[in-house]
Amino acid sequence: MHKAANNTRVDAVVIGRNEGERLTACIRSLQGQVRRIVYVDSGSTDGSAESAAALGAEVIALDMSIPFTAARARNAGLKALANQPPDFIQFIDGDCLLRDGWIERATGFLDENLRAAVVCGRRRERFPEASVYNTLCDAEWDTPVGETRACGGDALMRYNPVAAIGGFREDLIAGEEPELCLRLRGQGWTIWRIDAEMTWHDAAILRFSQWWRRVERAGYAFAEGVTRFDSRRERFRVIEYRRILAWGFWLPLITLVLALALHPAALVLLLAYPAQVARLTPQMGFRGAFFNTLGKFPEAQGACRFHLRRWRGKEPRLIEYK
Template sequence: MSARADTGIVVIGRNEGDRLVNCLKSLTSEVELVVYVDSGSTDSSVDHAEELGVKCVCLGDDLPFTAARARNAGFEFILSQPNSPKFVQFVDGDCLLESGYIEKATATLSDEPELALVTGWRAEINPKASIFNEMCDYEWHRPSGDIMACGGDMMVRSSAFEEVSGFNPAVIAAEDDEFCVRLRKAGWRLRRLPIAMTLHDANMFEFNQWWSRATRTGHGFEQVNNIHPDYFVRERRRTWIYGAVLPALGILGILIFLPLFFLVVLIYGYSFFRTMRGLTISGVPKSRAMRYAFFFLLSKFPNLIGALTYRWRKLKGSDMLIIEYK
């Protein structure tokens, strides 16, 4: 079978507007089967998708909306079709698919049956539009080869997806990491191909958007680590040390022992300059490295808020509701 027939595409979105339209237009020439899964959009997303001839699945509000739940619903729709494809490509609705990626990804999965999934390189459409877009673009730069995990844009072998029961719909952030952990524990391999896969539109121009995104990330660190204690260990440790322990020691220093306060300031300063140095060594210009290092350090505070939010929800037995940043 051809790559077009072997692969179906699941697009997920919520109020993506023109980004969704552009996304769907980049897909329909690549495969025969595309489904859009909508998570309670209040704009015209579903209408636009139907106008483009794309099948739509609209999630009800009886359960919390999550990217994991949406991807599972899309996969179920794909597998319910006659002659369902062997591979499913997941694409976020704010992304454009690069031409030629599907064919290469399908060929790799066909040739190497031990692979559960492949992914490629993602980049920002407008990295210079804001410092926040720029940092997202840097975040997407990852080496090719066998990997521990990847983001939500991925091509998955249908049988592997079914074997691990898909994504965990209760995980509201880093659900892709959690999914990948279970695949690896089941004995599968994962790979990033050295090819362009998607162009992402972060569309982040406000500080509060960045803060919300970092809060969501902290929620993901804490929740996934709670499920898999051997994963996100370093990220979680840094969140709690730099977001909670050091500030508490700094306040204690101000109140009863001033040298302790200055020691905390020195630790933060050392972390900032160590991060900046690592970024410049990796090729980031010094001025950008300073900005990145500042926001990387600052992110520990919204990360902590996200972690605390997860712990409070878990303590109360509350639903894990999505944290949106745009």
């Protein structure tokens, strides 16, 4: 595969834990495309750190005595670049491969759009046929092209504005990228997705339980985002959060109460779920519509978990699905 010449304006920050061969492939995909590769390891036991070092990456071992978040790992990489700061940082997860040509497209876009702080492209699943859950992830990554409100874990960012706002919020167990973009937009910067291939991703979600935990984590992030960062100036994830509660919490709760207190005929309200699947099918296909509707239950579970932990004053813990 052809590699572009080394780009001295771009450094890469890779984060991961026990990614094995996926991490090796990730680092190799970056070689020749960026000036410097920093890999932040979060307690791997499979030799990932040693493999990354052997490939020329600068390895940082995250202090695992402090609760782990991806935001902490990304910030550790960001700080490691401060001695020779680049113009741009390519953040990428260790289970992804960078696509050839992406760096040139992304840096060219930022050079032409001086108020843009973040640019992302199309992330695709490497093995969408491996499971229905991988297929759902591939569809999830296909967001609209143009100016947007947030990016995901893979994105090219301007170093200076990201460093100036202190990077990512390290206490967020999920949803740290939208919150970062919220603060950048508050400073007058813009976020974009362009029509370009950016990364291959390997979700490796092969079991229903993995899918459930991943969606539960998303619900946790929505609840935390609304509770902590919503304001009159910017309605942060409010619509998504209300939809989660309506379908995943209030409708089943109200149905149960009415069925027990008044008459079992109230269970007819549950027909709203197949009706919702039917409504979404023309847009998403049956499989996408079914899991979108079913996903409101783990999302509601994640939202309830956030509020319970907050009420009890407990520290958040990462909800892992791999």
